[in-house]
Amino acid sequence: MIRAHALTKRFPDKDGDRVAVDGIDFVVEPGRVTGFLGPNGAGKSTTMRMILGLDAPTSGTVSVNGHRYAAARAPLREIGALLDAHAIHPGRSARDHLRWMAASNGIPTTRVGEVLELVGLESVAGQRAGKFSLGMGQRLGIAAAMLGDPPVVVLDEPVNGLDPEGIRWVRTFARQLADEGRTVFISSHLMSEMSLMADHLVVIGRGRILADCSMAEFMSDHAASYVRVKAPALTEVGRLLQARDAEVEMVASGTGRGSELRVTGLDAPAIGEAVAAQGLVLHELTLVRSSLEDAFMALTADSVEFHASTAALEGAGR
Ligand SMILES: Nc1ncnc2c1ncn2[C@@H]1O[C@H](COP(=O)(O)OP(=O)(O)O)[C@@H](O)[C@H]1O
Ligand SMILES: [Mg+2]
Structure with a gap:
């Protein structure tokens, strides 16, 4: 379970502070897929980085299974995360990348073969990760997240740029993890994706929670x-x-x-x-x-940082 309370992150800005995450409260329950949905710049990645202890909250708290993640002794066994699929040494093979990660967390190397099989990368495990397609890189990132067989899995925009086959794979995989009783928290800026993947939704816009409800509730409340x-x-x-x-x-x-x-x-x-x-x-x-996409657009219309129609104008004025 992930629990955030009054979680806030400000970044220093030329005219004061920019609030990226604005005092949010939410709980991510085990046994279901929770979608973390919001337009670009809403604060999803910043929230996820705080969950993982990579960014310190300005105020408020976030805990993973009851304690601060940064305090965990073997972090990969507590929480598996995919934040940036490109954070892999390009010259290293997929297998070596996973071996190195396993060793750093006291995980037996036999687990490397298991996760390679889990994500379907056994046949290319010896190839350099730098040659991997986006979809293969994403699978490798997910394999790394699963090394410690963690009860909590956090994936930041895992289907970004994937082809339909890859998207379907991530969706099925997320479902399987939730069915195994794990806590699954997945971000996306696309409602269409989330509507097929998530049981529960936490919708965020400009750092604030706009909705926290089941997918069915979201539909009946917002899809006119x-x-x-x-x-x-x-x-x-x-x-x-x-x-x-x-x-x-x-x-x-x-x-x-x-x-x-x-x-x-x-x-x-x-x-x-x-x-x-x-x-x-x-x-x-x-x-x-109306489609869920329409409902999501309507809900977040006021919280999009730059609307497509005005962004170009603002860019030109600078
Ligand atoms: N390291 C940083 N320094 C300054 N501003 C940041 C930093 N990281 C994120 N932000 C700002 O915080 C806001 C939220 O960003 P982010 O969490 O990346 O949103 P999302 O993942 O939902 O697209 C944005 O306005 C972004 O520009
Ligand atoms: Mg992001």
């Missing part, structure tokens, strides 16, 4: 939905539904032909029955759900 209604007598249908306390908005149809109603507060079956009871005709009755 409405029922699209098309009918020849649209105005009449709209009035009828309003009389049943539905919220009705008439908009130009997406197909460019005519208009449609967007109805909330009344589900599709109820709409169909109400309309039929008046002897009116429907041409379409569809439940439309």
Whole structure:
């Protein structure tokens, strides 16, 4: 379990201090995959570095299985981490890289073969890591994280730049670790990835927690939905539904032909029955759900450091 309390990190800045992590509280429970989601610059990596004792909090605390990680005697047995997959000596083979790491933590060398097999790198274990593709480097980083068979695993943007095969592999692997009862904490700036991988979400923006809930809860709270209604007598249908306390908005149809109603507060079956009871005709009755990506964008819209549309302008002004 990972537990953060009032965790804060400030970096000195030319005009005072920049708050990267702003007094956050969260708990990462074992036995499930917790997604740490937020736009670039939200504070995910800084939080992860504090969990691992690589950055000292300005204030607040974070503990791994009840104690500060930096105090651990054999850190790789407590927590496995992938923070920067490129932090590997390019001239060293995958096997030698893992041997060196194992030795530094008093882990028997037999474990090296096991983790190479675990991530599917046995056949290239003798090759220089510098020649590895991004996906192979990522697997090697995960192999290193698993050397000490740790109960807690922290992966920072593990699928960044991976091909679909690699993404699927990371997803399956994370699921397996959680099913084994481990604590799994994985960051990403992409909702689409997280929606397939995480059971629980901690969403962060500008160093603050924006949501801490199950994936299912996030969906029902943030992914808006409405029922699209098309009918020849649209105005009449709209009035009828309003009389049943539905919220009705008439908009130009997406197909460019005519208009449609967007109805909330009344589900599709109820709409169909109400309309039929008046002897009116429907041409379409569809439940439309906004995607999780949309929900995430809406939630973090105010917390993105530079929006795509303005970033270029700000860059030009400097
Ligand atoms: N070593 C550092 N010195 C100064 N500012 C930093 C440093 N590391 C991160 N930051 C700033 O802290 C904020 C959070 O960064 P980071 O934790 O890397 O975000 P994320 O991983 O969510 O993209 C950003 O504004 C970033 O510029
Ligand atoms: Mg990061």
